[in-house]
Amino acid sequence: MTGVGSGSRRRGEIGVLLCLLLLGLFLSPGWRTFAAFPRHLRVFEGEVEEVLFGLPLRLHVLVDRPGVKVNGAMAGQSLGAIDGRQGFRLAAAQAGSYRLRFSLLGLLPVRELVLEVIPGLEVVPGGQSIGILLRPSGVLVLGHRPLETPGGRRVVPGRDAGIVPGDLIVGMNGRPVACEQDLLSRVDEAADQGTPVRIEVTRDGRTLVLLVDPGYDRNTGRHSLGLQLRDGAAGVGTLSFYHPTSRIFTALGHVVTESGAGRPADTSQGRIVEATVARIRQGRRGHPGEKVGELRPEAGTILGSIDRNTPFGIVGKLERMPAGHAAPFPSMPLALAHQVHPGRASMLTVLDGRTVETFEVEIVRVDARQRQPSPKGITLRVTDRRLLERSGGIVQGMSGSPIVQGGR
Incomplete structure (x- = not known):
């Protein structure tokens, strides 16, 4: 009887020890890095993306077709082994979709990654105030x-x-x-x-x-x-960016809804027009501030047409740029979601007339768990004293103001 009881206690102690070891593993920084390892990654052609694996494992990598570089080396379908603790660098010279499989000893599957390589894209940041018309007139x-x-x-x-x-x-x-x-x-x-x-x-x-x-x-x-x-006026918003060759633009940063109905508005005849910020109405607790804008809906002030009304803003084509106020940045690479990180950044917007100004902000949170596109993936804090004094912070009408970080 004593031997049986002693063996049961020993097995219980071993079980507790294993549970503690597993708990320690799951709470370790390496395991958290491994858990955050992406299953889908989007990169631009020719750009190098560093990926962390987190666990001290020697991993074999297999890719479904040639064209991917790992740590600067390109091979056939087999890309050899990598050290999971140090991470690795991924790059591909041609657009397309690649499937990478990571395994132990080339036998035990550990992770799978779909690498989507897209053509490089440079855009011109906006910041200009625009008026949105759902109908051309009337x-x-x-x-x-x-x-x-x-x-x-x-x-x-x-x-x-x-x-x-x-x-x-x-x-x-x-x-x-x-x-x-x-x-x-x-x-x-x-x-x-x-x-x-x-x-x-x-x-x-x-x-x-x-x-x-x-x-x-x-x-x-x-x-x-x-x-x-x-x-037909849906209010004043901000031009986010446009492609310098195709002149396709995005603006506003959220869907345009029917007044009082809450449903997406019909923008099939929509236009964007020049707008001037007359003044800023500062917000107070429970009452958001706003840009008080003046729209110029005359025929000569039409800037472009609206093609789509999406949860992330309106998309259309520019006929011409707003007169008299150029953005302070030249064209630059568009940032992908995983390239945005907490830290300092700049916001472009108009507070008076038509002049685009640059203000300092801080990205305080990026939703790393986000797996689907969302219009609320980052949290900003205004740090620029000029902006705080003049507007009190973010106000209505700034929707769509571009954020620039790290040259993107």
């Missing part, structure tokens, strides 16, 4: 909004003149209407002269001209047509 009538006259009567001038929800207001007094603010300002000007206005609308493919007598709304202190309107 103001959509969503409904009627009664106004209260100085005498206390509730009237709806637009409805009484025959304007109905769904009409697109495209002109007033013979001139095109670009956006809601344009229409409201001109209604005020005409009403001051005491004359009705001729409103041009499109409805079911037809163009109608309706005569409207604006009313004075004592609640707002201005003249109105009594209409609930929405124009």
Whole structure:
């Protein structure tokens, strides 16, 4: 009985010891490095990427087709052995997909890596403020909004003149209407002269001209047509970068949504236009600040067309660059996700007028666990005193401002 009990205790002690050894292994820096070893890696043609394995193992490497260099040496399909503690350098001269298998003694599989090699890509950083128009022109009538006259009567001038929800207001007094603010300002000007206005609308493919007598709304202190309107302007954002040859651009950094609906907006007729930052409204607790921008939607200020509306921003093609404000950086390589790291960086954006300025920021966190593209993969902290004093930090309208780190 004593021998059996002693043997059971010994086996229990050995089991505890093995558990502690395994726990120590899993908590070791080498194991954490091994656990973070990528299963998919994207690199540019000709660039060298250093990869850490983390464990003290002699690994054999097999690649499914020639073209990959490991530690500067290129062979056939067998690339020999590497020291897992020291890591290794990967490079490929030609674009394509390569599958690398790592094993012990060439027999026991340890890891598999898909290396995707893509052509090198250089882009020009932006930082310029742009206006986003979902429609090239016109103001959509969503409904009627009664106004209260100085005498206390509730009237709806637009409805009484025959304007109905769904009409697109495209002109007033013979001139095109670009956006809601344009229409409201001109209604005020005409009403001051005491004359009705001729409103041009499109409805079911037809163009109608309706005569409207604006009313004075004592609640707002201005003249109105009594209409609930929405124009094609989706606001002010920032140009991220563009390709100098194809002129393909990206901007904004997030999807454009329908006002009040939360769903992605239809940008099939979308345009980007010149915009000027008039002032910065600083944020306070619970209320984010914003750039107060002025859009210039006239025909001569169109900068380009929008082709796609994605979770990472809008993509399109430039017709011309914004006038009078070039970004302070020349073209540079685009950074891949794994090339971004915590540390100092620069942000390009506009705080006044059209001048692109460079501000210091710090990347404080990069989501290393992220395996799929995400618009929120990094966390920034503003360190530039000038930016903090003028805006209080990141504000609405800075979305899409390019971040430059390490020449990328």
